[in-house]
Amino acid sequence: MDEIARRAGVSKTTVYRALSGQGRIGEDTRRRVLDIAEEAGYRPNRLARGLRRSRTGLIGVVVPGIEGQFYARVLEGIEKALQDVDHRVLLTVSRGEQEYELVESLLDMQVDGLIVASESDSPDFYERLLRRRVPIVFIDREVPGLHADLVATDHFAGGVLLAEHLRDKGYRKPAFLSVTDRPRPIGSIEDRWCGFRSVFRNACLLHHPFMGSVKRLLREGGDAAPAETFSELCLLALRGALEPLATFPYDCVFAQYDHFALAMIHLLQAHGIRVPQDVGVVGFDDHDFTEYTEPPLTTIRQPLREIGLQAAQRLLRRLEEPDLPAAALRLPPRLVARRSSDPLAAMEQP
Amino acid sequence: MDEIARRAGVSKTTVYRALSGQGRIGEDTRRRVLDIAEEAGYRPNRLARGLRRSRTGLIGVVVPGIEGQFYARVLEGIEKALQDVDHRVLLTVSRGEQEYELVESLLDMQVDGLIVASESDSPDFYERLLRRRVPIVFIDREVPGLHADLVATDHFAGGVLLAEHLRDKGYRKPAFLSVTDRPRPIGSIEDRWCGFRSVFRNACLLHHPFMGSVKRLLREGGDAAPAETFSELCLLALRGALEPLATFPYDCVFAQYDHFALAMIHLLQAHGIRVPQDVGVVGFDDHDFTEYTEPPLTTIRQPLREIGLQAAQRLLRRLEEPDLPAAALRLPPRLVARRSSDPLAAMEQP
DNA sequence: CGGTCTTGCGTAACCGATTCCGCGACCCAC
DNA sequence: GTGGGTCGCGGAATCGGTTACGCAAGACCG
Known part of the structure; x- marks a missing residue:
């Protein structure tokens, strides 16, 4: 200059x-x-400008992992919305430990705000975060009792959608397969459970902490693992938890992730139980390829990109008006009905 | 202070x-x-430090999109490697236009280096990039005649692996399904083709520019599109290009992406052609769930996370030694053999 | 024609960490 | 005892935009 x-x-x-x-x-x-x-x-030089103005145009994003399609799509939405207003994404992937340290490092870089999808359930983490008074929007995970902006799928509605669908298809003895490694299900799963139960009063909660082992294996393995994909790991975990299956006492299962739904189907079929005739299975997420599986999987499609967009826009708005009251935005999911929960269709098409 | x-x-x-x-x-x-x-x-304050030292600890990353698992996984590897040395990822998603502008905006933020996976084939773009003399590592896409660091899968080896596999399974009349929207296949696909042909001299190249329409639809659609996923779009595109299929003159197909492989299987089956008995189909990428499809898909697993790791490490090294000679690192892929290319296994298991 | 306002531009401070230069005190050795 | 070296520390410049303040010249008004 x-x-x-x-x-x-x-x-x-x-x-x-x-x-x-x-x-x-x-x-x-x-x-x-x-x-x-x-x-x-x-x-x-944007650094110099940022230094003087204390506005950098940087938004810190914390996600637990982007290998699954979930956060990748949300992230895509975030990046798109921010790119449109000439802001940049400073990306960090939290890998279990020291989440708060990551946030600190983002703040050191003088980000204008944060978008956080945390898997942490330490209240301490969130308190420290909010004490910093940084504009912040949470996505996906709702933290009970936390007064902060949130953008997420309406998981309750998702639970209702699936329950109604299963009921309409004639299923009567539903199981809700929760796979978390937490002592208590995380908010979103809890919401699905409530929605599910509001339709199926007799729904049974199968709660196994095997997600933890999957994540551990995943961390250790990575590309190097001998022939083990995430799907295979889910299968492994499920098998360990549910065997023996000879007497599966339910006629349908709501697995919380497509991965587990498919693993479940695999497991049931291996025991001569037909899906969907004997047991219907539904998932959540609508990953790629779930339409090509055998049987094609009924699932819930979350408005992932939209979540990202909305979160970014909310944050931008808050940058303008810091005193905006905190709000939770719940976006409606959509049912994608396929054969894995449709015994009639399965009869016609062998 | x-x-x-x-x-x-x-x-x-x-x-x-x-x-x-x-x-x-x-x-x-x-x-x-x-x-x-x-x-x-x-x-x-990292900004102030960066301003003074002209080292920010920021690495700019440019990817064409992270909704597919491909770049998401690579990105995860990059982020991991950088996090380990206290560097941060400045992420941008290039969406067709103005790629160079994005790069400029990263440079304005004084990134120390760049990792670029570009879909651009304008030589101009690359020349301007290199003229900037910024440390830079390209991933996945090889630009012919470009003297720069590159980390990618060994696509040639991948082509060889699949060809040998198909040959061993008894297939003799192979088709190579290229799906690019370019006038001329991009480097990686070209490499696969060469590898494939080095085994199958009689391989036939089916080249259709329908990837373009898929991408366009995808951009316009997003979450909002009426029931259309990427997979469905691929199917649509393929159908348009290959119908009528009554007389499919090959006994096996190497589709360049799992999405298209599955679409191809779907299409073949819809015409009463059995996979793998009549026609074997193989893909490339090893997406989640390809083991659950019907039939499970034979494919190539790329060392995606490893590509990210290596790219980041290469870049870090170049930051230390700017005069390092440019090098290309080609990581070996792995064959994941499943039923879609195994007529014998398919006989046993109906 | 004096006073006020506007226009066009320069001076210098500032954001916060880093770095160059150098000074006084002290130690040691020849 | 004096020259050389080390130790512990401070002053001030610097990175590159941004901003508060002010000044001179001309315009405009009553």
């Missing part, structure tokens, strides 16, 4: 005025400076 | 010496300053 100023024979301030379009400046001076800047290939 | 200095009754320089551990400083002064800083909850 000094360079430009010298070449144009004016002061740095004047250069700034020309570049920013702010302040009073003579038309011919402005044009001359602009020409010289253009020719010199001048580009403003 | 001034604050700390005042409280400790020393100069800012001394505070810096205590905090950074550099320079000469008395043991007791050091301890005192550290205590005060701790108590005040002092955290260094």
Whole structure:
């Protein structure tokens, strides 16, 4: 900038005025400076600007992992919304430990705000976060008793949708397969459970903490693991928890993730139990390829990209008006009905 | 920092010496300053540091999209490797247009280096990029004639693996289904084709530009699209290009992405052609759930996370030694053999 | 024609960490 | 005892935009 100023024979301030379009400046001076800047290939240093203005245009994003399609899609939405207003995403993937340290490192970089999808359930984490008074929007996971912005799927509605669907298809003895490794289900699963139960009063909760082992194996394994994908790991975990299956006492299962739903189907079929004729199975997420599985999987499609978009927009809004009251935005999910829960269709099509 | 200095009754320089551990400083002064800083909850401003040092610890990443699992996994690897050395990922998703503008915006933020997976095939883009003399590592896509670091799967080897596999399974009339929307296949697909042909001299290249329409639909659609997933779009595109199929003159097909492989299977089956008995189908990528499809899909697993890790490490190394000669790192893929290319196994298991 | 306002521009401080230079005190050795 | 070296520390410049303040010249008004 000094360079430009010298070449144009004016002061740095004047250069700034020309570049920013702010302040009073003579038309011919402005044009001359602009020409010289253009020719010199001048580009403003965003660090310096951020330092002075204490607005960087950086948004910190914390997600638990982007290998599954879930957060990847949300992230895509976030990035899109931010790119449209010339903001950038500073991405961190929290891998279990030291989540708060990650957040600190983002704040050190002077991010304007945070979008957080945390798997942490330490209240301490959230309290420290909010004490920082940084504009922040949570996604997906609702933290009970936390007064903060949230954008998520309406999981309750999802539970209702699936329950009604299963009921309409004639199922009567539903099981709700919760797979968390927490002492107590996380908010979203809890919501699904409530929605599910509001339709099926007799729903039974199968609660096994095997998600933990999957995640551990996943962390240790990665690409290097001998032939083990996430799907295979889910299968392994399920088998360990549910065997023997000879007497499966339910006629339908709501697995919380498509991965587990497919593992469940596999397991049932291996025991000669037909899906969907004997037992219907539904999942949640609508991953790629669930329409190509055998049988194709009934599931819930979450408005993932939309969650990202809304979260970003909410955050941007909060940057303008810091005193906006906190709000929770619950986006409606959609039922994707396929054969895994349709005994009639399965009869026709062998 | 001034604050700390005042409280400790020393100069800012001394505070810096205590905090950074550099320079000469008395043991007791050091301890005192550290205590005060701790108590005040002092955290260094990374912007200011970056401004002064012209090293920010930021790495710019440009990917064409993270909704598919491909770049998401690579990204996860990148983030992991960088997090380990306290660097951060500045993420941008290029959506067709103005890729170079995105890169410029990253440079404005003073990133230390770039990791780029570009879909662009304008040589101009790459030239401008290299003229900037920023440390840069390309991933996945090889740009012919470009002298720069590259980390990618060994696509040639992948082509060989699949060809040998198909040959061993008894197939003799192979088709190579290229789906690009380019006038000429991109480097990676080209490599696979060469590898494939080095085994199957009589392989036939089916080249249709329908990937373009899929991407366009995808961009327009997003979550909002009426019931259309990426998979469904692929199916649509394929159908348009290959119908009528009554006389499919090949006995096996190498589709370039799992999505298209499954769409192909669907299409074949809809015409009464059995997979794998009449026609074998193999894909590339090993997405989640390809083991649950009917039939389970034979495919190639790319070392995605490893690509990310290696790319990040390569970049970090180049930051230390800017004059390192450019190199291409090709990571070996792995064959995942399943039923979609195994007529014998299919005989046994109806 | 004096006073007030507007225009166009420059000076200097500032954001917060880093770094160059150098000074006084002290130690050691020749 | 004096020259050379080390130790512990401070002053001030610097990175590159941004902003508060002010000044001189001309416009405009009564």
